[in-house]
Amino acid sequence: MATFIIRRFFSALVSILLATLLVFSALLAIPGDPAEIILGLNASPQALAALREQLGLDTPAPQRYLNWLSGITTGDFGESLNYQKPVAGLILNRLKVSVPLALGGALLACAIALPLGIFAALKRGSILDPLIISFSQVGAAIPSFWLGLMLILVFAVHLRWFPAGSFIPWERDYLGSIRSLILPTFALGLGQAAVITRMTRAAMLDVLGQDFIRTARAKGLTEKKTILHHGLRNALVTIITVLGLSLSNLFIGSIIIEQVFSLPGLGRLALTAIGTRDFPLLQGEILVYAGTIVLLGFLVDISYGFLNPRIRYR
Amino acid sequence: MANFRKRFNLLAGTFLIMVVAMGAILSFFWLPYDPKVLNFGAQLSGPTGSHPLGTDQFGRDLFSRVLVGARGTLYVGFISVGIALTIGSIFGAIAGYLGGLFDEILMRIVDVLYAFPAILMALLLAAIYQPNTLTAMTAIGIATVPIFARITRSSVLVIKEQDFVEAGRALGAGHTRLLARHIIPGAVSPIVVQASLSFAVAVLAEAALSFLGLGTPPDVPSWGNMLREAQGFLTMSPYPALVPGLAIMITVLGWSLLGDGLRDLLDPRGN
Numbered sequence: 001m002a003t004f005i006i007r008r009f010f011s012a013l014v015s016i017l018l019a020t021l022l023v024f025s026a027l028l029a030i031p032g033d034p035a036e037i038i039l040g041l042n043a044s045p046q047a048l049a050a051l052r053e054q055l056g057l058d059t060p061a062p063q064r065y066l067n068w069l070s071g072i073t074t075g076d077f078g079e080s081l082n083y084q085k086p087v088a089g090l091i092l093n094r095l096k097v098s099v100p101l102a103l104g105g106a107l108l109a110c111a112i113a114l115p116l117g118i119f120a121a122l123k124r125g126s127i128l129d130p131l132i133i134s135f136s137q138v139g140a141a142i143p144s145f146w147l148g149l150m151l152i153l154v155f156a157v158h159l160r161w162f163p164a165g166s167f168i169p170w171e172r173d174y175l176g177s178i179r180s181l182i183l184p185t186f187a188l189g190l191g192q193a194a195v196i197t198r199m200t201r202a203a204m205l206d207v208l209g210q211d212f213i214r215t216a217r218a219k220g221l222t223e224k225k226t227i228l229h230h231g232l233r234n235a236l237v238t239i240i241t242v243l244g245l246s247l248s249n250l251f252i253g254s255i256i257i258e259q260v261f262s263l264p265g266l267g268r269l270a271l272t273a274i275g276t277r278d279f280p281l282l283q284g285e286i287l288v289y290a291g292t293i294v295l296l297g298f299l300v301d302i303s304y305g306f307l308n309p310r311i312r313y314r
Numbered sequence: 315m316a317n318f319r320k321r322f323n324l325l326a327g328t329f330l331i332m333v334v335a336m337g338a339i340l341s342f343f344w345l346p347y348d349p350k351v352l353n354f355g356a357q358l359s360g361p362t363g364s365h366p367l368g369t370d371q372f373g374r375d376l377f378s379r380v381l382v383g384a385r386g387t388l389y390v391g392f393i394s395v396g397i398a399l400t401i402g403s404i405f406g407a408i409a410g411y412l413g414g415l416f417d418e419i420l421m422r423i424v425d426v427l428y429a430f431p432a433i434l435m436a437l438l439l440a441a442i443y444q445p446n447t448l449t450a451m452t453a454i455g456i457a458t459v460p461i462f463a464r465i466t467r468s469s470v471l472v473i474k475e476q477d478f479v480e481a482g483r484a485l486g487a488g489h490t491r492l493l494a495r496h497i498i499p500g501a502v503s504p505i506v507v508q509a510s511l512s513f514a515v516a517v518l519a520e521a522a523l524s525f526l527g528l529g530t531p532p533d534v535p536s537w538g539n540m541l542r543e544a545q546g547f548l549t550m551s552p553y554p555a556l557v558p559g560l561a562i563m564i565t566v567l568g569w570s571l572l573g574d575g576l577r578d579l580l581d582p583r584g585n
Contacts, residue, residue, distance in 0.1 A: 022430070137571065256526060
């Protein structure tokens with residue numbers, strides 16, 4: 001198991017290194033002088049020189065990459081040009097919105113999808129199974145941002161149950177913050193619930209068709225025990241993989257949902273960074289997103305190894 | 315029952331895609347109104363006899379705009395999935411066939427690309443270029459390459475061990491001929507299924523990118539752009555948001571149903 005974890009750890013590390021290389025070389029691909037693009041054509045030569053200095057454009061690119069990389073290992077992502085503050089601090093502050101949003105979406109999706117998927121698998125052959133499948137197929141086709149708009153229309157504009165597009169900071173009123181995250185969580189989570197329902201059903205059906213389930217029934221276990229201990233436990237291996245993928249999707253999906261609900265999260269910060277040509281901030285943000293995806297993939301692999309011993313010795 | 319459902323997926327998917335495709339083709343020859351012409355006499359109207367799906371905040375006909383939007387959606391879908399399919403399956407096939415260092419390097423690259431979904435790729439590209447349809451297609455295309463590479467590679471790994479490939483080699487077939495005539499044809503089914511499913515994802519991604527202002531320029535009527543504009547007028551009329559959203563849903567559902575139907579048809583064991 002230890003060698004398995006170490007091997008996966010290093011391959012995740014290589015992925016993150018390559019990701020930093022990709023993000024860094026994007027800045028190199030900008031045609032012309034980045035300083036001129038950021039400041040515009042009317043910038044004074046002094047301002048241009050100062051910005052070049054700040055971006056370290058006088059040093060050769062490989063040196064600049066290594067400096068940036070060594071900064072990142074100590075948590076220093078550079079300084080935002082627009083906010084004049086450290087990028088790491090800005091990102092951490094925005095994660096207070098994006099992470100609860102993504103986790104809330106995951107919680108909601110699981111709460112809906114796991115029971116529904118298991119239920120559909122157990123009710124195979126009845127009318128309920130194709131019904132659940134159809135719902136999940138349609139659900140997966142609904143764009144989350146459109147669902148967000150519709151939720152605003154119904155629950156914020158007409159029923160006035162929730163605020164539409166404002167966020168109350170956690171420090172001021174945490175119940176208010178939760179309230180302003182409820183509609184976005186639904187907009188984000190329902191689509192994933194549809195996907196996870198299908199996967200859960202498929203995983204359950206796969207396991208329930210195996211011989212050991214028949215053995216469990218034959219030796220006289222109750223149906224409940226058979227399904228929970230032998231069925232679900234084995235189906236979990238597949239389901240956890242799907243959940244890891246879902247968490248990545250939810251985190252990336254939050255970029256759009258934040259835009260729909262005007263939430264001050266990481267995604268909105270990234271879009272602002274593009275508008276203001278704030279390259280250090282944008283680089284840091286993209287790296288945080290990509291790094292999170294790599295990390296989630298790593299964690300999925302590890303949990304996979306724990307749950308399915310056969311994987312470790314491959 | 316099961317048989318009917320298999321065929322149902324295929325038929326329903328094809329039907330929905332046909333509806334969208336006919337709308338897109340129709341828009342080249344006939345449109346009820348010019349989708350860009352403003353009409354301040356009929357702003358934000360609901361469905362009426364003259365405007366079957368209503369109008370937006372500038373009085374532009376939503377039916378005409380949604381038809382033109384279908385063009386762009388299918389165009390972006392075909393190009394981006396086409397790029398991904400070509401690059402992904404060629405490199406995936408070579409990696410699976412050759413194995414060794416080439417395979418190792420390629421799979422590392424694929425791993426990294428998995429960490430950059432379409433939106434992240436589009437954000438990265440937006441740092442370099444002014445966002446437009448081309449950057450959106452590139453972002454979606456690159457983000458879709460890994461899935462094709464993986465699928466092709468794993469098919470090729472299985473096929474290359476089969477006897478008929480060995481027979482081809484014994485008959486003196488070179489690497490290119492073996493790959494092109496014996497191995498890749500066997501990997502086509504899963505690639506076709508994935509192409510249909512990836513098309514659905516590409517449609518969603520394109521709409522999302524336009525919605526964020528990272529895709530089709532604002533002056534072109536695309537479904538994502540229509541939704542972004544509708545956002546500010548939700549309280550006054552739901553139709554400008556309702557119409558493009560339903561159009562996206564129909565298209566995505568069509569391609570994912572088709573993908574499922576094709577999987578049942580081409581690869582019954584995979585179900």
